[in-house]
Amino acid sequence: MIGAFMGLIVAGVLTALGLPALSILVIALIIAVLYSAAYGYTVEKIAYKPLRGAPRLAPLISAIGMSILLQNYIMLAQTPDFLPFPRLIPDLEFMAPYENFLATSDLFIIVTSISVMVALTLFIKFTRMGKAMRATAQNRKMAMLVGVNVDQVISMTFIIGSGLAAVGGVLIASHIGQINFAIGFLAGIKAFTAAVLGGIGSIPGAVLGGLVLGWTESFAAGYVSSDYEDVFAFCLLVLILIFRPAGLLGKQRAQKV
Template sequence: MDYFIQQLINGLSLGAIYGLIAIGYTMVYGIIGMINFAHGEIYMIGAFVALITFLAMGALGITWVPLALVVMLAASMLFTSVYGWAVERIAYRPLRSSPRLAPLISAIGMSIFLQNYMQLLQGARSKPLQPILPGNLTLMDGAVSVSYVRLATILITLVLMVGFTMLISRTSLGRAQRACEQDKKMAGLLGVNVDRIISLTFVMGAALAAVAGMMVLLIYGVIDFYIGFLAGVKSFTAAVLGGVGSLPGAMLGGVVIGLIEAFWSGYVGSEWKDVATFTLLVLVLIFRPTGLLGRPEIEKV
């Protein structure tokens, strides 16, 4: 039982991270109908920006941990948003009216470019970070121990989710976004600046991915230029599992995948956890292609 709870918490924190990235996939798919394959790299950049910010603050002599964390989070979200915005502006917007395959290829190109860009800038070696937030919360007489970082990940994700849901459902930006999702042309005719809404979608997705990047940096303490690939593919799986285009679906998909990975690692063996995840992707695509919470696409006749 202790072990189960331990894995449950590990899985939830991992799932939170996948969910945060998956939202970026799902939102972009919802609004322009393409899979942004460079999104995993955006998350990787988020992790790097967080690391660089931390080291820069260390050099400046700022060592108070809460401040360091807040600045890291803010800087990471800010700079990564700019990357997200630029990727859309450079690689996707000029291809907006091309056949659907063109932006897809452009996205793959962008992904490779960003990986190599980071490798050139930061080197190919893994970058370690000493634990900033050490310590564990022990539960059940020490049988279950949860690191504060994992706890913080779950909490921050919850807060972001609530804020984000409010943003989408309550504000005019969210309404315009949903409107663009359904009919961009009509939204434009009602005075919505569709290009700007699309840009903001990329910015929001990138900001959430940056949070995920920073959390991974804090939990595992090591990052490299290649982490975006696997995390990206798994988060994409999460988005598909939840139903691409659905925000709660992305979050749910992330959590499901996180839990599967954690339990598989815990009970079967960690070497096969990716197989478990991707088997799930295949099964979902075969039996429920619209995902858990996705709406079936109704063909207009």
């Protein structure tokens, strides 16, 4: 949501300044990502860091509080209504023959998401920070003992996660063409559903989960009724959690005490 709004604002200012379309897209995307990342960093400092080591309910509740706070902040500072989002992605000429089944914006979205996925996988697998992240996810205390700066790692995950959310926000906003302050809420739940569906902690899993979720929604909307699109998404989530809590690609792990 923050990403989409930042994109909108930057794009609006730049359009007023009269820059060419492609440079607007790139600049808006970069600024949206940077700002969202900064927001993620700040949110973590305020609502999560002071609660490290608190009972497990505490960070959850403060996270919900933060989500309500941010939504209402955007609503009050900008507008409670839907805002038309400019088409940031220009139609490229070589795409003209295929436009009927693949518009330039679709291509751009596919290419961007695939490159982000690859980059993220490489980052998690091969960099020092990625390794530290995996260690922290497995066992925070052990990671601390072997010298991982856990606070820094968690900050970093928030920065990266928020930045990626901004990419998604700008892309989906320019695809759909309108935004409002509440778009992030459903997107957040669906992102969680996709991650759980694929198996928490696995990037290919999250990709697969996202695809399965998207297909389920589209087919359900097409064959049953588009009114119940979101109902199917939630039902899928509930079913997955009941029958395969580890997700499609996750490993069932025995619980240790």
